[in-house]
Amino acid sequence: MKITAIRAHRVELPLHEGTYKWSGGNAVTIFDSTVIAVETDAGITGYGEVCPLGSAYLPSYAEGVRTGLKEIGPKLLGLDPRDLAVLNQRMDQAMRGHPYVKSGIDVACWDILGKATGLPVVTLLGGRFGADFKLYRAISQESPAEMAKRVHQYRAEGYTKFQLKVGSDPDTDIDRIKACAAELQRGDVLIADANTGWLMHEAARVVDAVRDIDVYIEQPCMSYEECLAIRRRTARPFILDEVIDSLAAVLKGQADLAMDVINLKISKVGGLTKAKQIRDLCQALGIAMTIEDTWGGDIATSAIAHLAHSTPPELLFSATDFNSYVTRSIAEGGPTRNHGRMAASTAPGLGVTPRAEVIGPTVVNITG
Incomplete structure (x- = not known):
């Protein structure tokens, strides 16, 4: 099984209570989330999601997820998504740091592994x-x-x-x-x-x-x-x-x-x-x-x-x-x-x- 494509979608997530506030006067009203799809030549697609808490919480931000995917994604094509240690090593070699960029791909590959084996990820x-x-x-x-x-x-x-x-x-x-x-x-x-x-x-x-x-x-x-x-x-x-x-x-x-x-x-x-x-x-x-x-x-x-x-x-x-x-x-x-x-x-x-x-x-x- 090989990764043939990685695609991302941007979706807005409004809050039921309108605004979420935390320290430093920070607040979010609509979360900017990225849904990642990892496609394979076996016809199995896995899904992950990354949604930073704004840009002032951790060293991460929503557009950074999508920009980072463009940087590391091409280097993952052709890998077997079930080889999770190999996949993570390749991501770390392709980009130092920025773990939030890699997270959605990794989760999507666990989804693929579960679907391929017929088992829930748990x-x-x-x-x-x-x-x-x-x-x-x-x-x-x-x-x-x-x-x-x-x-x-x-x-x-x-x-x-x-x-x-x-x-x-x-x-x-x-x-x-x-x-x-x-x-x-x-x-x-x-x-x-x-x-x-x-x-x-x-x-x-x-x-x-x-x-x-x-x-x-x-x-x-x-x-x-x-x-x-x-x-x-x-x-x-x-x-x-x-x-x-x-x-x-x-x-x-x-x-x-x-x-x-x-x-x-x-x-x-x-x-x-x-x-x-x-x-x-x-x-x-x-x-x-x-x-x-x-x-x-x-x-x-x-x-x-x-x-x-x-x-x-x-x-x-x-x-x-x-x-x-x-x-x-x-x-x-x-x-x-x-x-x-x-x-x-x-x-x-x-x-x-x-x-x-x-x-x-x-x-x-x-x-x-």
């Missing part, structure tokens, strides 16, 4: 643990009262884990955490995610002010070293996200006891192949994980579901269902939330088929 990633898994809900940065109302709303939808977007004025963030904590019921989990938004002195004030609240602190500062310093000043459980981008980063964090949980984003590390490597390392080291991506629709959410569902429940801190945040379904067969839980498809591959009328025309067309 089976290829290690097997399905249980019937489903828990989700978290991200709560966009608003006033303390409005965010507390969202906790109440989302609990009624079945969620029990709530990730608050903080990382702005420390006093307001303290009020946000306290207001939302007051809404919690027994068994609920609260995460204060600063998305690198605090300076060290601000983070120090916040973690001290919430020292008696049952809340997880996530990625308070920009650098690993700053986060580690704050970690050592608080007894609250600690999550690292933006700085966890490789096996080496996980090993360093484990050696320094820098975190209790990591956030593993598929496109941040370059696709399912490298995400699985990190997941398996965390499993061996006993590090809990939230498995997700930067954003996306049905295809990205499906990839999340397969990786999350193949992760031992005791190490799966949470996962996310981004396709429920947006107003457009871009593929048939996408996983759906059921009372705060989700399951991976049992169909071969990712189990999704893009809706041609939604994803629109081809904007990148790479053929031999």
Whole structure:
């Protein structure tokens, strides 16, 4: 089997709630997502999706996905898409860095491998643990009262884990955490995610002010070293996200006891192949994980579901269902939330088929 073509489609994903806000005054109203199709001479086509969280979150941006595909795509024609290690080596040789560009191709090739073997990707990633898994809900940065109302709303939808977007004025963030904590019921989990938004002195004030609240602190500062310093000043459980981008980063964090949980984003590390490597390392080291991506629709959410569902429940801190945040379904067969839980498809591959009328025309067309 050989890759004969790589095509990309640009699709806009509006949000149900209008705007998603996080640290630094950043906000997105319509997500710019890229659907990637990898075609083969066996008549099997695999699909992936990459949707950066704007251009100010990580070193990635939507148009960069499509531009990068034009650079590395021609160098992948003729490869067997089932040879995932070979494929990833070729991509890394063709372009240093830019893992988000490579992610959609890698995911599409896992989709092909599943379709070729007649197996769902969850089976290829290690097997399905249980019937489903828990989700978290991200709560966009608003006033303390409005965010507390969202906790109440989302609990009624079945969620029990709530990730608050903080990382702005420390006093307001303290009020946000306290207001939302007051809404919690027994068994609920609260995460204060600063998305690198605090300076060290601000983070120090916040973690001290919430020292008696049952809340997880996530990625308070920009650098690993700053986060580690704050970690050592608080007894609250600690999550690292933006700085966890490789096996080496996980090993360093484990050696320094820098975190209790990591956030593993598929496109941040370059696709399912490298995400699985990190997941398996965390499993061996006993590090809990939230498995997700930067954003996306049905295809990205499906990839999340397969990786999350193949992760031992005791190490799966949470996962996310981004396709429920947006107003457009871009593929048939996408996983759906059921009372705060989700399951991976049992169909071969990712189990999704893009809706041609939604994803629109081809904007990148790479053929031999």
